[in-house]
Amino acid sequence: VRRSAIAILLLAALGGAALFSTRALWAADTDFAIHFEGSVLPLKSKSVNRVIYLPLVEIAQHLSQPYTDDFRLETFTIGAQNARLVTTRNSALISVNGQVVLLQNPVRRDDSQWFVPVDFLSQGMSRITGIEFRYRAGASRVFAGNVSPTELSLSAQAVSGATRLTLRAGSPVQVEIQRDATQRTVILLRGRPIDPLRERLDYKDRLVESVAFDDSDGIPKVLVATTPEAKEVRITAGDESRVYFVDFTREVAATEAAPPPPPPDIGAGAGAGARRIRLAVIDAGHGGDDAGVSDSGTLEKEWTLAVARKLRSALQNRLGATVLLTRDADEALTSEARAGLANRNQADLFISLHAGYSANENDAVSSIYVIQDGFGSALNPDVEPRDRLFLPWYLAHRNSRPHSEQLATLLQDQMGKSLPEWKFAIRTGPIAVLASTMMPAIAIEFGNLNNPANAQSLTDEAFQTQLAAAIAAAAERFAMEQGTIR
Numbered sequence: 001v002r003r004s005a006i007a008i009l010l011l012a013a014l015g016g017a018a019l020f021s022t023r024a025l026w027a028a029d030t031d032f033a034i035h036f037e038g039s040v041l042p043l044k045s046k047s048v049n050r051v052i053y054l055p056l057v058e059i060a061q062h063l064s065q066p067y068t069d070d071f072r073l074e075t076f077t078i079g080a081q082n083a084r085l086v087t088t089r090n091s092a093l094i095s096v097n098g099q100v101v102l103l104q105n106p107v108r109r110d111d112s113q114w115f116v117p118v119d120f121l122s123q124g125m126s127r128i129t130g131i132e133f134r135y136r137a138g139a140s141r142v143f144a145g146n147v148s149p150t151e152l153s154l155s156a157q158a159v160s161g162a163t164r165l166t167l168r169a170g171s172p173v174q175v176e177i178q179r180d181a182t183q184r185t186v187i188l189l190r191g192r193p194i195d196p197l198r199e200r201l202d203y204k205d206r207l208v209e210s211v212a213f214d215d216s217d218g219i220p221k222v223l224v225a226t227t228p229e230a231k232e233v234r235i236t237a238g239d240e241s242r243v244y245f246v247d248f249t250r251e252v253a254a255t256e257a258a259p260p261p262p263p264p265d266i267g268a269g270a271g272a273g274a275r276r277i278r279l280a281v282i283d284a285g286h287g288g289d290d291a292g293v294s295d296s297g298t299l300e301k302e303w304t305l306a307v308a309r310k311l312r313s314a315l316q317n318r319l320g321a322t323v324l325l326t327r328d329a330d331e332a333l334t335s336e337a338r339a340g341l342a343n344r345n346q347a348d349l350f351i352s353l354h355a356g357y358s359a360n361e362n363d364a365v366s367s368i369y370v371i372q373d374g375f376g377s378a379l380n381p382d383v384e385p386r387d388r389l390f391l392p393w394y395l396a397h398r399n400s401r402p403h404s405e406q407l408a409t410l411l412q413d414q415m416g417k418s419l420p421e422w423k424f425a426i427r428t429g430p431i432a433v434l435a436s437t438m439m440p441a442i443a444i445e446f447g448n449l450n451n452p453a454n455a456q457s458l459t460d461e462a463f464q465t466q467l468a469a470a471i472a473a474a475a476e477r478f479a480m481e482q483g484t485i486r
């Protein structure tokens with residue numbers, strides 16, 4: 001008790017030294033929410049010089065904390081004897097259980113209302129309540145305690161006669177669409193708290209005016225303002241409810257076949273031709289129980305991982321790209337999991353690595369695989385031509401196929417230059433790992449492990465590094481030339 005009393009005096013004394021202007025301009029109220037387990041506390045935040053402030057009394061009340069507002073001393077005290085937090089008007093210093101903590105910004109009292117900066121929650125409240133508060137700078141929400149939100153990214157692109165909004169969540173979410181008469185579409189995201197990577201999309205076209213995330217009333221949703229030209233909204237789910245395509249179309253019922261849309265434009269906003277490879281996913285084929293092909297002591301699953309690691313370095317160095325491996329250990333993965341990693345991370349490029357094996361040990365042909373044209377049509381004969389905009393998950397790769405072919409051609413050419421003694425053929429096939437990828441994707445099968453000469457080269461570290469460098473060079477050419485297709 002005595003220590004707190006001293007702290008109050010200290011704060012009162014330091015209050016003068018740490019005084020900030022009280023004449024700062026308050027910005028208008030903005031919706032803000034603190035997400036607790038089982039409850040959401042909606043607040044009206046204010047901002048001063050771009051610093052977000054939250055009303056203190058509501059927070060103390062929601063957490064059932066006793067408080068004393070001493071108007072004369074200009075202090076606000078929260079908690080009881082063993083867990084006491086004292087704040088002083090216009091001071092960034094607060095006392096937490098007798099210890100002085102410096103906030104990044106001063107606590108304010110506007111008229112008779114107390115406002116605290118967001119770091120007051122983690123620096124002050126968490127120490128007296130034991131609740132952890134997590135905040136992403138610039139966001140208008142805080143997650144508290146055991147609440148584990150799922151990340152959400154949004155992107156939009158114009159396709160022929162339509163605008164496609166793509167929602168990608170880190171874990172499955174349920175989506176419901178509500179449309180009102182005022183050219184506004186509300187996409188409700190149900191099931192769990194959402195942590196959007198961006199509050200709004202910087203996007204506008206003939207059909208879509210604005211796209212913004214909102215959860216100020218506790219219910220996460222994406223608000224899309226459309227123009228009168230947008231007549232219909234359709235939604236398609238994928239990746240086990242982690243990806244949703246929301247398509248705004250001009251006509252209610254198109255009688256003509258809509259041309260297939262271009263590949264998802266991950267670099268929305270980048271100028272044509274300027275698209276870079278920001279993130280690449282390398283798939284080391286096989287793994288775990290599935291060893292792939294093998295000969296003379298070399299297992300395909302080990303070989304693919306070794307080359308994948310070298311290719312990772314090559315792409316990082318050459319393109320400055322972020323590179324993810326579908327596996328960085330000896331583990332079994334489904335094709336869906338491999339493609340899913342690339343899709344969830346919005347990869348710009350997917351390369352699956354394999355080593356070959358042939359009945360004829362003299363064979364020495366390597367292959368670059370692109371998904372076969374029309375893959376999946378046989379699985380779902382009900383897909384009407386006019387529904388081609390709305391693709392089921394297993395057809396996701398269709399849109400990227402032209403770019404995959406371009407990538408394969410460039411790689412073949414580059415291999416001819418870098419490794420003239422090796423022959424690469426471009427083939428198509430129903431390659432499962434490629435079918436669900438939503439970006440340019442190829443599988444490469446190198447040589448034949450049962451060809452002694454091939455095996456000797458393939459297992460040579462220097463050769464592996466050379467291979468990786470050649471693929472990275474092809475990827476760079478692809479990044480530069482890609483804008484020419486469309």
Ligand SMILES: [Zn+2]
Binds near residue numbers: 285286292293300354
């Ligand atoms: Zn293989």
